[in-house]
Amino acid sequence: MSISNHHRSNSDGKQRRLFPFWQSSTNNLQFQSNNSNENGVVSTGRSSNKLSSVAKSLLPARRRLRLDPANNLYFPYEPGKQVRSAVRIKNHSSSHVAFKFQTTAPKSCYMRPPGGVLAPGESLIATVFKFVEQPDKNEKQLDQRSKVKFKIMSLKVKEGTDFVPELFDEQKDEVVVERILRVIFLNADRPTPALEKLKHQLAEAEAELELRLRRKPQVDTGPKVVGQGLVIDEWKERREKYLARQQVEAVDLM
Numbered sequence: 001m002s003i004s005n006h007h008r009s010n011s012d013g014k015q016r017r018l019f020p021f022w023q024s025s026t027n028n029l030q031f032q033s034n035n036s037n038e039n040g041v042v043s044t045g046r047s048s049n050k051l052s053s054v055a056k057s058l059l060p061a062r063r064r065l066r067l068d069p070a071n072n073l074y075f076p077y078e079p080g081k082q083v084r085s086a087v088r089i090k091n092h093s094s095s096h097v098a099f100k101f102q103t104t105a106p107k108s109c110y111m112r113p114p115g116g117v118l119a120p121g122e123s124l125i126a127t128v129f130k131f132v133e134q135p136d137k138n139e140k141q142l143d144q145r146s147k148v149k150f151k152i153m154s155l156k157v158k159e160g161t162d163f164v165p166e167l168f169d170e171q172k173d174e175v176v177v178e179r180i181l182r183v184i185f186l187n188a189d190r191p192t193p194a195l196e197k198l199k200h201q202l203a204e205a206e207a208e209l210e211l212r213l214r215r216k217p218q219v220d221t222g223p224k225v226v227g228q229g230l231v232i233d234e235w236k237e238r239r240e241k242y243l244a245r246q247q248v249e250a251v252d253l254m
Helices: 003-039 041-058 166-170 193-215 234-249
Strands: 065-068 072-077 082-091 096-103 109-112 115-118 123-131 145-157 176-187
Touching (some): 065 145, 065 176, 072 082, 072 123, 072 193, 082 096, 082 115, 082 193, 096 166, 115 123, 145 166, 176 193
Parallel strands (some): 072 176
Antiparallel strands (some): 082 123, 096 115, 096 145, 145 176
């Protein structure tokens, strides 16, 4: 026997010994594949649905609003006075978006407006009012940070929807927490870029408010007399109702 024939016979023998194993493995894989095709259609769909739901829960929610400032609310530090801050809110999505404020201090803070609906590309400047308490003896005269926080939430709505706070209760699953804003105090006697920007935004907010009031039809906004000698300030009544609702809705944002 020649060397070439000897090698050929050895290789043929190895193939004969390996082939049954390879064939059984192939048949086993083919059987598993056929079995999964016959019985695994529903399970595959269920597993893919589970994976997609898990993946969605892990993905961060896409923000619909752009805020300026993005993370903080700046207030001039004036103890014993009510001070103001401002934040520009812009809808950069392709749909109408409702927004709503919440705060951890509803008794000392309120927002104007407390919520609203923005068309795609529309923006406004919201004014935030806060009463600054006198510092305790153990506190610094100017503590730049405060424990008070504001949460801004958004909700996709249809065009023509009027803002009511109940929208966010009715569609809780669709609500997105846009930002949690922290309160930062600024030295009112020391000019800084942040303080100058705040003054500019507050002036813009007043101009926007005046423009909106001019566009609205004139209505009697004076006090309403109910019964004989009983005068009810409607704004104060709405304010008290709003504070009560905010106090119930306020959450710990720590």
